[in-house]
Amino acid sequence: xxxxxxxxxxxxxxxxxxxxxxxxxxxxxxxxxxxxxxxxxxxxxxxxxxxxxxxxxxxxxxxxxxxxxxxxxxxxxxxxxxxxxxxxxxxxxxxxxxxxxxxxxxxxxxxxxxxxxxxxxxxxxxxxxxxxxxxxxxxxxxxxxxxxxxxxxxxxxxxxxxxxxxxxxxxxxxxxxxxxxxxxxxxxxxxxxxxxxxxxxxxxxxxxxxxxxxxxxxxxxxxxxxxxxxxxxxxxxxxxxxxxxxxxxxxxxxxxxxxxxxxxxxxxxxxxxxxxxxxxxxxxxxxxxxxxxxxxxxxxxxxxxxxxxxxxxxxxxxxxxxxxxxxxxxxxxxxxxxxxxxxxxxxxxxxxxxxxxxxxxxxxxxxxxxxxxxxxxxxxxxxxxxxxxxxxxxxxxxxxxxxxxxxxxxxxxxxxxxxxxxxxxxxxxxxxxxxxxxxxxxxxxxxxxxxxxxxxxxxxxxxxxxxxxxxxxxxxxxxxxxx
Numbered sequence: 503x504x505x506x507x508x509x510x511x512x513x514x515x516x517x518x519x520x521x522x523x524x525x526x527x528x529x530x531x532x533x534x535x536x537x538x539x540x541x542x543x544x545x546x547x548x549x550x551x552x553x554x555x556x557x558x559x560x561x562x563x564x565x566x567x568x569x570x571x572x573x574x575x576x577x578x579x580x581x582x583x584x585x586x587x588x589x590x591x592x593x594x595x596x597x598x599x600x601x602x603x604x605x606x607x608x609x610x611x612x613x614x615x616x617x618x619x620x621x622x623x624x625x626x627x628x629x630x631x632x633x634x635x636x637x638x639x640x641x642x643x644x645x646x647x648x649x650x651x652x653x654x655x656x657x658x659x660x661x662x663x664x665x666x667x668x669x670x671x672x673x674x675x676x677x678x679x680x681x682x683x684x685x686x687x688x689x690x691x692x693x694x695x696x697x698x699x700x701x702x703x704x705x706x707x708x709x710x711x712x713x714x715x716x717x718x719x720x721x722x723x724x725x726x727x728x729x730x731x732x733x734x735x736x737x738x739x740x741x742x743x744x745x746x747x748x749x750x751x752x753x754x755x756x757x758x759x760x761x762x763x764x765x766x767x768x769x770x771x772x773x774x775x776x777x778x779x780x781x782x783x784x785x786x787x788x789x790x791x792x793x794x795x796x797x798x799x800x801x802x803x804x805x806x807x808x809x810x811x812x813x814x815x816x817x818x819x820x821x822x823x824x825x826x827x828x829x830x831x832x833x834x835x836x837x838x839x840x841x842x843x844x845x846x847x848x849x850x851x852x853x854x855x856x857x858x859x860x861x862x863x864x865x866x867x868x869x870x871x872x873x874x875x876x877x878x879x880x881x882x883x884x885x886x887x888x889x890x891x892x893x894x895x896x897x898x899x900x901x902x903x904x905x906x907x908x909x910x911x912x913x914x915x916x917x918x919x920x921x922x923x924x925x926x927x928x929x930x931x932x933x934x935x936x937x938x939x940x941x942x943x944x945x946x947x948x949x950x951x952x953x954x955x956x957x958x959x960x961x962x963x964x965x966x967x968x969x970x971x972x973x974x975x976x977x978x979x980x981x982x983x984x985x
Contacts, residue, residue: 510546511689513713514696516559517706521546530714532689535602535831536821536864542600545689547714553681553722556710560652560679560726563707568649568677575675576626581702583619586612586663586695593663593694598822600690601662602830602865605823607785615667615695618948622671622969642981647974649677650752651727656716656741658733659833660788660887662688663695668948669730670699670709672969683712683723687833721748728752728972730964732790735885735911735957742960754972755960756953758885759790759913761943762906764928765806766899767799769918773940775806778891779813781916781942783869786832787889790958791914791936791944794886797902800895807855807873807893814856814869814889821864831865832888838865841888844872844881850892851876857890883909899924907933913954914943935959 510529512521530547534540548556567575586593594608603611631646655669666684673680684692696711712719721744723729729745731738735757746753763781765774781793798806822830832838838859845854850872857870869889875882881892896902906915916938917928925939935954936946946952953963962972 513548514711543690548712550720553719572626576623579623585698622675656731659685659687662691676973730754732756760911764902764917765798766919774918777942782891783889811856819860850881912956913958
């Protein structure tokens with residue numbers, strides 16, 4: 503018997519919460535991944551009629567929001583940031599129960615979201631174009647950045663606050679209206695973010711939230727001016743056709759990764775172990791930037807494996823709200839099944855030296871280390887999205903670069919070395935959108951471009967000033983005095 507039945511959470515369209523009066527395919531419970539007998543939230547999922555209403559409302563509100571002075575739009579983002587900051591403790595507790603992050607990780611995500619909102623609030627005071635000299639006498643020649651219009655933002659469950667914020671904040675700052683479909687796994691956290699925007703004074707019609715699965719919303723979500731999506735590569739490919747081809751929308755995809763950490767023989771091994779473990783195991787490995795493949799020079803491979811295994815064995819896995827917990831549960835039963843599938847010998851052909859299920863009652867998985875995996879195996883090639891590090895030996899930096907660049911992903915990569923020449927060569931030759939030296943592959947800053955290449959990304963980068971390229975268009979003006 504599950505505990506915690508409650509009033510359903512509902513979508514938000516055209517300035518009001520919508521429930522039974524607009525239909526919908528029924529209610530869906532979200533269980534606590536640390537205690538599957540507890541229902542954290544119940545949500546009523548939206549249907550195509552609600553999605554169509556949201557897009558129509560966003561179009562109707564587009565001109566008035568675009569006409570709102572940019573600094574006034576920035577004021578709304580600042581107030582939203584202040585409200586999130588004030589509500590950090592409550593949101594972190596709810597996120598821990600709903601998604602499985604530890605409370606410190608969840609509080610850190612709230613803090614990151616606050617910083618992103620304040621950053622884009624500041625951008626509303628920045629120049630929005632350029633002036634150029636003209637070859638024509640009496641002509642002023644300049645360009646301006648204008649909003650794209652209506653943006654669909656489709657966001658995942660692994661960062662239920664930060665990823666929506668780094669899409670919604672720039673979209674609103676630059677004058678767009680937004681239809682947001684958060685993951686169906688995190689309706690409680692999503693509703694808390696929406697409430698902060700509403701309480702900050704965002705006008706009705708500017709931001710809409712559609713709860714539920716994307717497949718049940720019909721084509722309306724793609725009948726917009728721009729679509730920004732973060733999720734798996736396979737689902738991302740399904741977004742491109744209806745959005746870019748059928749609707750002609752701009753499309754931005756942030757997808758999966760098979761992120762490599764290269765550890766050379768001259769590396770500071772204490773640093774490498776600590777950083778690789780953080781990158782691979784924290785947040786239960788549920789990051790697109792998580793370290794998944796570790797390429798260690800042969801002379802240090804055995805010691806690195808032993809020390810990573812010891813780190814994994816000592817890690818405290820349990821209730822994310824307990825102060826001693828370092829790693830919470832995986833977010834869903836499907837994620838736990840996926841984790842276990844990668845530990846099957848058929849998936850790697852090597853030896854599992856650490857790992858396995860964690861405590862009973864939840865979706866708990868211990869950090870795992872796989873040694874001597876077949877380089878052509880599923881574990882060595884596919885994104886894992888769970889706390890598993892696959893170790894492979896390499897002869898030298900050239901061998902490491904060859905192996906790392908074989909993957910069809912290209913999001914992040916890191917190298918651990920004390921040689922500047924090796925670091926520079928790795929920076930130049932690794933085929934990823936992000937490179938880190940003597941740091942974990944995850945743990946990225948919010949004010950710089952974020953994006954991958956190959957199967958890890960499509961379209962413009964996100965975050966920082968790069969966001970302007972996606973959420974605005976350039977308009978060039980020739981102004982000649984008529985008199």
